[in-house]
Amino acid sequence: MAEVGGSSIRLRVLDAVTAGALKELDLDKLLQALLENVRELLAVDTATVLLMNRDGGHLVAKATSGLDEEVFQGVRVPVGKGFAGRVAQLRQAVQIGHVDKSTVVNPLLWEHGLQTLLGVPMIAEGELTGVLHVGSTAARRFTDEEIEALQLVADRLAVAVYVDRTRSERAAATLLQESLLPTRLPSTEGWEFAARYVPGAESGVGGDWYDVFELPGDRIGVVIGDVVGSGLPAAVVMGRLRSALRAYALDYADPAEVLGKLDRKASHFEHDTMATVAYAVIDTASHNMRIAVAGHLPPVLATPEGEARFVDVHVDPPIGFDLGSTGRHDTEFDVPPGTLIVLYTDGLVERREHDLDTGLERLRGAVTSTDPETACITIMATMIGDQPAADDTALVAIRHSE
Structure with a gap:
């Protein structure tokens, strides 16, 4: 039954990330829609996207479902530090079952009672664009199928972020050049x-x-x-x-x-x-x-x-x-x-x-x-x-x- 359930999660996630309606959404709405889908599909309490800043040294909270303070407060996580920083540094999935200041740098995570975190890298065209992580207030172990499903979402978001950032940077560079x-x-x-x-x-x-x-x-x-x-x-x-x-x-x-x-x-x-x-x-x-x-x-x-x-x-x-x-x-x-x-x-x-x-x-x-x-x-x-x-x-x- 585990394999059937896992396959079911993967198919549902594939449906979620390839839905035609997503093509009409701008980046902010796309992030929000997929994070809400992730919370439902993986039965988690929080889902958050942190994007790599321009100098490549920090992750900055961009969008969240279930933990709005991360975005409101502009949470920044150094690459290589804490949970999300390790995901970015290793460029691979990381799962932890103990959330406190010894494992994460953002106090909001343990203040909200999260017990388990799973994070995966967002990579497009070989470039790390950010980290997607989910959290649960219940102790649990994410399965390989759930990790794979979350990575599918991260891959979809990474492409969207990369395209949006490239387009925005080109427009900004053109405007700046013309103004100067x-x-x-x-x-x-x-x-x-x-x-x-x-x-x-x-x-x-x-x-x-x-x-x-x-x-x-x-x-x-x-x-x-x-x-x-x-x-x-x-x-x-x-x-x-x-x-x-x-x-x-x-x-x-x-x-x-x-x-x-x-x-x-x-x-x-x-x-x-x-x-x-x-x-x-x-x-x-x-x-x-x-x-x-x-x-x-x-x-x-x-x-x-x-x-x-x-x-x-x-x-x-x-x-x-x-x-x-x-x-x-x-x-x-x-x-x-x-x-x-x-x-x-x-x-x-x-x-x-x-x-x-x-x-x-x-x-x-x-x-x-x-x-x-x-x-x-x-x-x-x-x-x-x-x-x-x-x-x-x-x-x-x-x-x-x-």
Whole structure:
């Protein structure tokens, strides 16, 4: 009879997790519906989902049936600590028959009189998204069939959480990226600007950014940067670096000093983060540019008299990990009338089908001394064409028009 009963539980759980009506529910309602089904099917007193937070170090109570305080109070459980933390660390089912501070870190569990707990990991695409656990106020031993049934529910929830989180992160990253890109470029007599940003076909929105802003003293700041990584985490770091660089740019005239301050800030606060950045300051009165480069690809410069060339700049280490602790440098050069300068991220020139040098040479050949908007159109047509780039791409074109 045990086998028949077990098979019956499994079938009922399969019916519950594959019900067509669930497809119409958002994540919160889906979690609630399945947790209530779990309580009924396994005859337990509580069912709770804790989701992994962004840094992967804690589980946070997201939804519950029978133990609402866990969510109301924002219960957090360190991975590796207590009951749910062990489930997350081991990535396998854990069952305990004694609930107190020696076995769990959340006092709500023993305060509600729970005697038995069963937890299983929620894993989707190889990623641990959380833990599903159930509890009973009666002493009992969960059978293998019940454990398997609970794992089926956890697998269904893991996929839903993964899809929702991926979709939400992409939307949030896109919104963040759009909010941080300049809504308009400076309009300064004798200087013209144009720019492009295109998310990667594979990576989506990431850490690429450009910025152009007016500075005191007839100066204009121009930034191009690329945070290592993709998605919302890279976009968030990008936003913080962008804001910090703008602040430093107001206080320090030397681009190398600005990037030095940015490196110190990133190394201290943005752990495990790296970014390449080029920051240039245009002096519109003297018609020259000073640029500091942190691991970034060199600008392309074209004059009316000849072919485009790469600017011979001093390339320092990228931002982050205190790589530039020995000091940073800048390069200064004149920008005669008619000169076009192009700054870009590696998504513009890197392709699987050819090496970086080939991509750089194609870019150089596409740059001519023309107005910035036409230059952007030509460059994007040449470098991107009808084949989407895998990585996101940023591009800024600057022309001294007088």
